[in-house]
Amino acid sequence: MSKLKLLLVLLPVLAAAPQFWAQSPSLAVELPPGPMKAKATTACAECHEARIIVQQRLSSAAWTKEVDKMVKWGAVVDAKDRDSLIEYFSANFGPEQPVYVPSRTSVDKRQK
Amino acid sequence: MTTRRNFVGTASGAVFAGALASAIGFHPLLAWAGEKSLAIPGKDGMLVRSARFLDLEMPVEYAADWITPTHHFFVRNHMHEPSTLDPAGWKLSISGEVEKPYAISLTELSKLASHSVTNTLECAGNGRGLQNPKVPGVQWGKGAVGTGTFSGPQLRVLLERAGVKSAGKHVMFRGLDQVPGKVPPFIRSIPLEKAMDADTLVATHMNGAVLLKHHGFPARALVPGWIGAASCKWLTEIKVLDKEFEGNFMSPGYRMPNTAAKPGEAVKPENTHPVTALGVKSLITSPADGAALKGRAIAVHGMAWAGEADIARVEVSTDAGTTWKPARLGHDHAKYAWRQWTYAWQPQKPGAYVVLSRATDTQGRVQPDQPVWNPSGYLYNAIDQVKVHVEA
Numbered sequence: 001m002s003k004l005k006l007l008l009v010l011l012p013v014l015a016a017a018p019q020f021w022a023q024s025p026s027l028a029v030e031l032p033p034g035p036m037k038a039k040a041t042t043a044c045a046e047c048h049e050a051r052i053i054v055q056q057r058l059s060s061a062a063w064t065k066e067v068d069k070m071v072k073w074g075a076v077v078d079a080k081d082r083d084s085l086i087e088y089f090s091a092n093f094g095p096e097q098p099v100y101v102p103s104r105t106s107v108d109k110r111q112k
Numbered sequence: 113m114t115t116r117r118n119f120v121g122t123a124s125g126a127v128f129a130g131a132l133a134s135a136i137g138f139h140p141l142l143a144w145a146g147e148k149s150l151a152i153p154g155k156d157g158m159l160v161r162s163a164r165f166l167d168l169e170m171p172v173e174y175a176a177d178w179i180t181p182t183h184h185f186f187v188r189n190h191m192h193e194p195s196t197l198d199p200a201g202w203k204l205s206i207s208g209e210v211e212k213p214y215a216i217s218l219t220e221l222s223k224l225a226s227h228s229v230t231n232t233l234e235c236a237g238n239g240r241g242l243q244n245p246k247v248p249g250v251q252w253g254k255g256a257v258g259t260g261t262f263s264g265p266q267l268r269v270l271l272e273r274a275g276v277k278s279a280g281k282h283v284m285f286r287g288l289d290q291v292p293g294k295v296p297p298f299i300r301s302i303p304l305e306k307a308m309d310a311d312t313l314v315a316t317h318m319n320g321a322v323l324l325k326h327h328g329f330p331a332r333a334l335v336p337g338w339i340g341a342a343s344c345k346w347l348t349e350i351k352v353l354d355k356e357f358e359g360n361f362m363s364p365g366y367r368m369p370n371t372a373a374k375p376g377e378a379v380k381p382e383n384t385h386p387v388t389a390l391g392v393k394s395l396i397t398s399p400a401d402g403a404a405l406k407g408r409a410i411a412v413h414g415m416a417w418a419g420e421a422d423i424a425r426v427e428v429s430t431d432a433g434t435t436w437k438p439a440r441l442g443h444d445h446a447k448y449a450w451r452q453w454t455y456a457w458q459p460q461k462p463g464a465y466v467v468l469s470r471a472t473d474t475q476g477r478v479q480p481d482q483p484v485w486n487p488s489g490y491l492y493n494a495i496d497q498v499k500v501h502v503e504a
Contacts, residue, residue: 046292046293047292047293047295048162048164048165048292049162049163049164051160051161051162051163052161052162052250055161055241055250055251056246056248056251057246057251058246058247058248059245059246062246062247062248065248066248072294073293073294073295073296074292074293074294074295075293095245095246100241100251102159102160102161102169103149103150103159103160104149104150104157104158104159104160104171105149105150105151105152105155105156105157105158105160105168106149106150106151106157107156107157108151108152108153108154108155108156108183
């Protein structure tokens, strides 16, 4: 099936699922490179996107509490990975990191 | 997955047409293909704090009108929005410490007398991103706040129909949020006295239209003057309890220290109390922080609110807090709504200025220089400020 045909087949399905699209980030935010990137993405993205992580500016002690809370809430983290995960978040999203600047939603022209 | 067809088909009439048009009249896929920013139908130019789950902040410069347009109203979701909502099948149950538990349909609910309340809704965590040291959570700036007119039956009418027993002391709200993983459900309770207040609603409308899904369609609690988290969305269950609901979002969530804590200090759960009403607060909406200004007549605009209290006055300082001048309060006024304010500033010379605003309410509360520190960053209400440069 050509890409165009596939799109034509999928379009009605997608059109019928606006709520799904409305909840899906069109511009995904990724976690930064590092040995724990893949495991962090898998553990966290089950419930929320990376954006909620990358805006934090927390101490190592605060990251420890967050990681342990999220494990209790269902994040799948091997016990052997816990400390590395905390280290990864603390190194990338510590208090000394630059201020996080959020993106904006697009202009919904119907509102104009 | 709810399709457009069955969503329309199950709606109980034209009353939902407006919501439907607002909710899905715009094709997100096309927007996705052609634009480089996230498209959220019904929302316009909002700061994306989180897209999944959805948390959108109003940029401060959008707070120009007394009533915040719905497309600029902040969204705070703790969980995922319900993926399917069938208005025809939706029921709201009222149970617990009541004589006659029952469930009510949306059609029946819409036949009850509607009451309107113009309310400033603010997330308890608004301003969390300004706390120092930083605390975990959605890093809201200043715009997790907005004022809307909410309409629907009074909660007390629904409770009186069930007959609250003398053992009933608190009223619990459960919504249809989709809870991921082992995350505790977003269930909270309010004291019976607040639930029975004439202005506490089961709101079905906002700013004259059916609630958007982002704001709790088909019905939400509206607990005026209190933190946004009290006003549970996608309401499906109301339960009268003999005590405060025990769950994560009542404790340890949404609690403040009983006594002042030093910044960064841990607070024991037993030394805390639930966050209820909002504090006194003001916001400078214009000029923008960092603005370069021309001329010698500059209007400083803003908003001020105080939860269940009224704003008594707003003062502005343009000399880093050494002297304060009164701002003029706007005419629009409602019990739980913010007041607009304006100050006509005439800077005498060019240069860098810090413009401050400070609100005082009818309970005598004054915005503090520094926020009351707490481990979750709730109720940030320090004196607001913008830094501007007046050009020669």
